[in-house]
Every structure is written in C-alpha cells, then in structure tokens.
Amino acid sequence: MADINGVLPAVTIAVPLFASVLILIVGRHENIREAVTIIAATTMLGSVLAMLPEILSGSRITISLLPMVPGGDFALRADAFGMVFALTATALWLLNSFYAIGYMRLLKEHAQTRFFFCLAVAIAAAVGIAFSQNLLTLFIFYEILTIITYPLVVHTETPAAMKAGRKYLAYLLIGGVFLLAAVVLTYILTGTTEFVPGGFLAGSGSALTLQILFLLFMVGFVKAAWMPLHGWLPAAMVAPTPVSAFLHAVAVVTAGVFGIVRIAGWVYGMDLMASLGLGTLLAVIASVTIITASLFALTEDNLKRRLAYSTVSQLSYILLGVSMLSIAGMTGAMAHIPIHAFLKITLFFVAGAVIVSAGKECISDMKGIGRKIPVTALMFSAAAIGICGLPPLPGIISKVYLALGAVEGGMPILLLVIVTSAVLNVAYFFPIIYTMLLDRPDDEHSLDSVSEPPLVMLVPIILTAAISVFIFFFPSTPFMDLVEIALAEIMQQVIP
Template structure:
C-alpha cells in the first residue's frame, strides 16, 4: 500500500487541491472562515510536501509513469514526472503556500465577498497547474490546460461588476478560441503520428514542412495566448480588475506560466529542435517575442496604475522564456526554463507589495506613492529588490536566468537578440526604479507621511507582509546560489540536455 502511494504521488498531488476545492464549496458560507482557511492551508502544505518528496527520485531519473485509463487507442490519461515538469511543479506548489497565506490576509483586510468561491477556484487552479506539470501526453495536457481556464475565470470576475464581467468575457474569448485550435492540431498530430506522448527532442514524424508549419502555428497559439505574447496579450492587463492575490496567481503561479510551459512542451517535446529549425517556425516566433519584450516595456512606462504597470512587465518578461526557447541552444533553453523560477519569485513579490500598499494605504497609482516607503520600509525594500531582479541585476535570481538566455543568443550569433535583452533591462529600470525612488523620496511628501523617521507602524498585517518578504529573500538567495534547496537549476539543465540529446543537436 505504501509503495503504491509513493508511485501515485503525481496523481495525489493533483487530487489534494481538487478535494480541497470540493470541501470548501460544500462547507460554503455556513462555516467559520477559519475552517475554510484551514482547508486551504492544509491542502497547500500537503501538496508541497507531496511534490517536494519526488525531488530526490526525479533528480536520478525516476519518471513515475502512470496511466489511469485509456482515452483513445494508444493515448491514456497519463502522467509522467520529468525535469521540466518538476521545475514548474516545485514553483507552483511552493508559492501556493505563500499565496494562500497572503490571500487570507488580503481577503480579511479588504473585507472581500464571495470568499468561498474564491478559495475553491484558487484550489482548482493549482490542481490544474500541477496536472499540466505532470501530463505525459498532449491530450492529458490539453484537459488540464482547459481546466485551468475554467478554474481561473471565476477569479477574474470575482467582483461580479460590469468591468469584471467584460474582462472575463475577453479572457474566455482569447483562451477558449486558442484552446480549440490547439485541440484541432492535437487531433491532426494523432492522425499522422499515432501517438501524443511527450518526448524530449520531439516525436512528430511523417509531416511535410508545410504541414508541420501549420500544425505548429495552431498548436503554439494555445501557449502564446496564455503567455501574453503580442498581439494576443490584451486579456492579461484587462484581468487586473481581479483582487491582487488573483493577479499574483495569474502572473506568477499558474496561467501565464502555464502558457510559457506550453510553448516549451510544444517546441522541445512535440516538434523538437531539428524540425523547428527545418520549418523556421521558431525564428518567426522569436521575433514576435522580441517585439513583445520591447513594446510591453514602453507601454509599462506610461502606466500610472501600479498593477497595470506590473501587468505589462509580465507581458514582456514571459517573452524572455519564449525567446530563450526559440534560440534553440542548450544554454538558452535551460535559461528560459530557469526564468520560470526567477520570474515567479520576482513578480509575485511585486504584486504582493502592490496589494499590501492597496489594503494598508488604499493607494493604487504610482503617482500616489511619494513617501510611502517611510511608512512601509520593509514592503518597499522588497519591491526594490524584486525590481532589480526584473532588470537582471547581478546577485538576483533574474540575472541567472537572463545570463543563460544572453549566452545562448551569443552562441547562436544573434546580436539583435542580445541588444533586445540589454534594452529591456534598461527599460525595466525605467518603469520600476522610479516607483522606489518616489516611495523613499522626501520631496513634496504628503502630510500623511510627513514624519522624519522610518518605522514599521505603517506596514501591512503579517499575513500580507511575511509572504512578500520571503519571496524577496529567495529572489536574492537564488541569485547567489541558484541550485540551493530544490535543485531547480539542475532540473533546468537536465531538461535542456535531454531535449538536445533527443533532438540530435
């Protein structure tokens, strides 16, 4: 019995938060909020323990292959743990604990309604994300990918007002349309290849260059929409009408990371480096990523609303992952995979800071934040650290991932990609560091912040403050020791090595 439970850990990890979602719904508003929050925290901790317990086995190549039942001939509801999946799973499950703590503090501090639906949908989103991580084939991946869309929709429309409903409709239009095109491509691949199993280096054979290009286009749409690649990005800034913990979930833990993860699975585990180079499809996608990186940064500079500024920052930062994968060198791909970790830590810190400021001081715009660092020094110090990481400064986790992508661009002989990454770093400093400067500035300080001493009396409550300090701390720690703890750098390097050994490059 014990051995079976150990073997089925990937499935158990998925079911934990699914069961929690059902329990929260059944409990409803009839029970004390303490019970609902206890279920949330217990599920988060159990899921993380389950995922983290697989790290030693995954490091030595144990794949935990599981097929629950056959869906169509030769294709089952199947799960497999590999190095790439472990990177995303460790990030999602680890950050879910912190996001759950933050959500409890935010919901209580902001006196939010619809908390039962919120926490239930939140749990289902993480269940879907872990299912995406451990899917062994395209069909299983698609099922959980669409489940993620369905689970996050109630979070986007949480306030049930007209603005939220409009944003929700846009979200569904973009994600469901691209999802159906993705499914059509999956069906075609099955008809041509007779299998849908992910293989490092790709498994697609028997297609002409034209066929492969069109299938790639249909399939990659499913990834780039959720990853916010321009011009298919507008749902993401619109979704900022949701509560800040939802923004953190969308931008750091689940949806956009699932989109970037999808791009990696399609390019590296479905088509493979050889076929992508033959078709030239990744070259086209790389230039879309370059345009997205630059344009999103320029738009972010113009946004006064802090969450909107951070949303456009996410649009650009996710395209780092897309660009790194499209460069198609082992070091750029490992850098792109590690950027899943780096961006998650840095961006969730920034959104948590924005939420803490909003709940505590009721300020949402950058122009309102002059002197706020004097009341909330810890929050704004964490914001400053994450901002430097987003720009790729040394000793920050963002430097590690971006250095890999830069090295890959140099190896591939792509000076324009290098110039784009350098320009993006400078633009990131332009739209984030002024926020920090204003926060700690003495000039024209509002009377609310007129005292000359720094203190902690204005900081947010501990459930809001502690998670953002922890993520900021790890943004620095992993910048100094990238492989510390969960060996995520090793997993990224193992995944890249397997891809290019399988792809023959």
C-alpha cells in the same frame, strides 16, 4: 511503479481537489475553510518535494489514470521540466494562500468561499499541466484552468470586472479551440500524443503542415500572452491582487509559456524546429513582445497594470530562449520560469499590500509611502532590481544564459533585444522605487494612517524575496539541476 512514489503525481493533484470540496462544505466557517486551504497547500508542496529526489536522479514517475485513445491516455508523468513548474507553483500557492487570507479578510471581500474554492481547483489544474504525460492530458487540464479562473477574474462583479472576464474567456477559449485542433492534427499525423524527449513529429508531414501545426500551438497557448494576443492579461488586473499574483506567477501565464517549451522540446525537437525555420518565427514574436510590452509599461500609472505589461515582456524571454535552439538559450528559458515567478509574485504582493495599507493603486499616489512601510517598499525594490537583471537577485542568471545563447548562435540582434529590454526594465521600475522611497508626498499628513501590512501578508512578501536571493546564491538547489536534466533529455544527450 510499485512504491508509493508511483501514485504521488495523482495524489498531488487530488489533494487540492479534495480540499476544494471541503472548502464548499465548511464555507460558512472561515477559520476552518482557511485551515483547509493551508493544510492542502502544505500537503501538496510536501507531495512534490517527496518526488524530488527520484526526479533529480534522472527518473520519471508515471501513472495512467484513464484509457482514452491509443497513444493518448489520461496519464501523468513527473519529469524534470514538469517538476520545475510544479515545484514553483506549489511553493507559491502556499505563500499566496497565507497572503490571500490576510488580503481578503482585511478588505472584507465578498464570496470568499468561492474564491478559495476556485484557487484550489486552479492549482490542481496547473500542476496537472506540469505533470501531463501527453498532449491530450495537457489540453484537458489547460481548459479546466481557463474555466475555473474566470470567477476569480470577475470576483468583484463590477461592470469593469465583467468586461474583463468576457475578454479573458474570449481570448482563452478561442485559444483552446486552436490548441484542440493542434492536438487532433498531431494525432492524425503520428497516431500518438505522448511527449518524447527530443520530439516525435520528424517525418510525419510536409514542412508546410508542420509549420501550420506550430502556429496552431502558438495561438492555442495564448496564456503565454505574447503580442498581439496579450490584451486579456492587463484587463484581468481588475481582479483582487492574490488573483493577479496567481495569474502571473503561480499558474496561468506560466502554464502558457510552459506549454510552448514543452511543444518545442518534447513534440518538435530542436533539430526539426531549426529545419522548419520556427526559431526565427519565435524570435520575431518574442522580440516584438519584449520591447513593445516594456514601452507600454512605461505609460502605465496603475501599478498592477504596469506589472502586467512587465509580465508580458518578461515571459517572452522564455520564448526568446527557445528560439535560439541551443543549450544556453533553452537553459535561460527554463530557468526563467521559477526566477520570474518568485520575483513577480513579490511585486504583486507589495502592490496588494499598498492597496490594503493605503488604498492606493496608482504609482503617482505612492510618493513617500516607503517611509511608512519600509520593509514592504524594500522588498519591492529588491524584486524590481531582480527583474532588471541586477545582483544579488536571480534575474541575472537567466538573462546571462540568454545572452550567451544569442552570442553562441551568432544572433547579435537578439543580444540587442536583451540589452534594450534591460534598459527599459530600469526605466519603468526605478521611478517606482524613487517614488516610494525618496519622493515627498504632496500632503505630508496623507500617509499618517499608513502602516506595514499585517504579518500574514508581510511574511509571504519577505519570504518570496528571500527565496529569490537564495536562488541567486544557490541556483542548483534544485532548479538548475532540474533544468540540466531536462536539457539532457531533449538534446538527446541522455534519455533515461
């Protein structure tokens, strides 16, 4: 494209990369370093928003950056589904940046320059995944995201953090080997790695070959944290809370489920998935993960670890939607990406605020804390209610679509999974709400020094909760509109 929009996908990724260099240069001057972070985050979000009207019109924005192999250039393409991820990630990176500044300063965390440098490179990689035009480009950004987030996981450099980091790398790098194998096999079978709405694998190999290829992709996208390949995620909760929020809502885990949806809709296609029985495989994996992770969440007293298991469960809703191989199911799957992200980051923000304000990480130690931090506790309650699928928060939107997909597809067992999960969501979230707001502390004076977190942390908490409510009342602005365009593509109704 000749106009400026044609380079915006590259500009969007270049902004945080340029900022990361500046962060290293000015690292000793924390005010300048943090200003660079905020300016970069704002600019990046502005760049994504500038592309939004064209994408909403049904167009795509593409740019080839480096020839690599025929059918596999290092190239970017902003399309409707990629925009769902990119818009979510950039909006939340801006809010997470403000929050992280307050968190890191108040706790006087060490290595803050390294911290903000790694976050800047990581968001560039995440948006690179969103805007990848083909499997090869996606693989490159996917592995960059793995490597650059390792220093964030081990940030505290304690023995527990280093152990968690080793597990993190082991799972994700081994997954990367499987993903590379899947990309290479796809290229051997088809001579291309370009994403095509509706898929391009049909007729390229035997049923067994394509089933094995799908398994390679599933293991490759281990960032989706489906069971039993989930152990790295709860372990990574030793990281600072802004990192936990980034892993769960902004980039890493979302990148995993995004990749699986991309493979289903733009590499295989719904018809081929159905003929190979891959929907059934996904349904089993997702159902087991949703229920089992919820049961694990019930047993966790550490708030961040309970939220981690909640993420493992909730993101498998996306896999469950894909498994239905229907419009309603895919709608629920795609919509759940931004919905879960805004709700879950609110919950993690609150967990970090409690650490900063009261030094407490275990739910059993939070009795009555909501009386001292009522705004923070109410925001947690709202987001938790949303995850449970209750109005006026948007969790109900994706869950209704998933329920419709189960009914329309004649799969009542999946409807049972959704209902059971909703009950378990209530079982592990409502006791936290009760403990914070209604329970009495064992020592009435133990909370005397506790107060609301500073505004630099409190405002992002309020905004993520408020945006979640906004999504409930105005879901089409713009997320559901983007989902509708993406669905039209992969269902072969409209191919611009």
